[in-house]
Amino acid sequence: MSISNSDTQPLLKLLLVDYNSHKTHILSEALDSEYYQIEWASSSGMSLLHRVKESKPDIIIIDIESPDRDMLDSLNVLNTAAPKPVVMFSEDQDSEIIQELVKAGVSAYITGDVATSRVRSIIEVALARFQEHQNLKQELADTKQKLSSQKVIEQAKIWLMENKHCSEKQAYHHIRKIAMDNSQKMEDVAKNILSLATMLGGNHG
């Protein structure tokens, strides 16, 4: 099914995890088929995981009381599959609590009976929030990368200081100069120095 709506946006694929069929039924009534391609999953545990991998939904919608929630949330942590935003719904009507839940990291939160118009905006917010979270994760990965490149540069500096009998400042400038002259990253220059050091049997603890 690949019908496109008026502005040629591809349909968003939703996977509805059926933990409580009454609730999911109400919810699917509220979803606008013009924007969403809805699929149902009634399984739990591993078979649900396979289903998610096969159907590659854009968004997963799940009841907040479902035992499968930790499993689906973890897809974002373990990187075993492409991360997905998980949208929750519940019969809780208390809007303040819903606000708080959304703040607490639930991508979005849909109540038992909800106007069609609202579902769409909730899902859009979920997507945006999810993206925000992905960006944070990317930042974490970048930080880790930065830390490890700093470590490499640090080690190369120490090797230069010990073997070329220069000060820390001189060692740093030396690495930076090679990097600039060869338009390389400092990290790569440091790696080269260290592999050379290993080859020469130098000490680079």
Next chain:
Amino acid sequence: MVNTLLEKQALTLGFMPLTDSAPLVVAKEFGFFEKYGLDVTLEKQNSWATMRDKICTGLLDAAQMLAPMPIASSLGVDGQRIPMITPLVLSRNGNAITLGKKWYPLLGEHQLPEGQPVNAEAIKPLVALKQQQGEKLKLATVFPYSCHYYQLLDWLTNAGIDLEQIEILIIPPGNMTTALKLGHIDGFCVGGPWNAFAVRAHLGFTGVTSSDIWVDFPEKVLGMLASWQLQNPQTCKALVQALNEACHWLESIPNRFEAAQILSQSQYLNMDLNIIAPSLLGSCLTFKDLPPRQIDTYNQFADSESLQLNCPNIEDGRWLLEAMQKAGHLADPEQAAAQLPHIYRPDLFQQYFE
């Protein structure tokens, strides 16, 4: 009994249907909450993430949490940064690694040495076999920010197993044994009663417990919002005192048997006594026809000699930060360590038991 000092008397606490929810269940059933003027409703939960969200929104006042959860929440590694604290350790140890029974013959000379744990060295042939088949060994646990997850990683890496060769999955505990039975996973690291369940059902063998990997480490803690404690200081004190008393009540073996009987009821674990009781009585079921291992501290709730066992100490928190870094959940444990005294709260614990 009405305690006029308490800011709040009616509390809702979240618990997971696991063996180490015993302190909460005991405090409720044997009147420890009541003794301290609290009227507590225990609410069974299905998911750790949902429990955390309910704490954040005030749907729950406090809960039995995995030891890393207040840290993960306070640092914002699992989404929003929500300051949480723990003033009490509810239990230490209690997890174990169970592998599918079909793998037992492959252990060769490493097959369950009597009374000894299985070193991960023993599973290298399994990993190699899976690799030949173009697959990875699949091991499951219940939550990423959990001791189970970090203990599983340590068990593997301590034996020099490359984590690239292993696929780690998160599955709800109730689906774990089915997944093992169907061969969807090759093993799991979980807390009681699920290891004993798998052995009793002859689905697998339990080769190593968490106390073999991380000795006497906090497993479950009492967790709550930092703001909740500030708003309800006297209530928090009463809650910690009641639960601490329940932990000490659980020190005696006859009491533990009584606790196992209550835990087996449908509103709690809803499971047979012969599955719940062994670990509480210090016995680790290993494999169908083999003798169990005696591990007195399999589920440790208190130490009659000292209060320290229930005190959340900063050193344990540091250990967790390093484990989180190894698992790729945290970039800089040094920076995070400065936050620890605001999360693990030995100061509160000491204040309550002066």
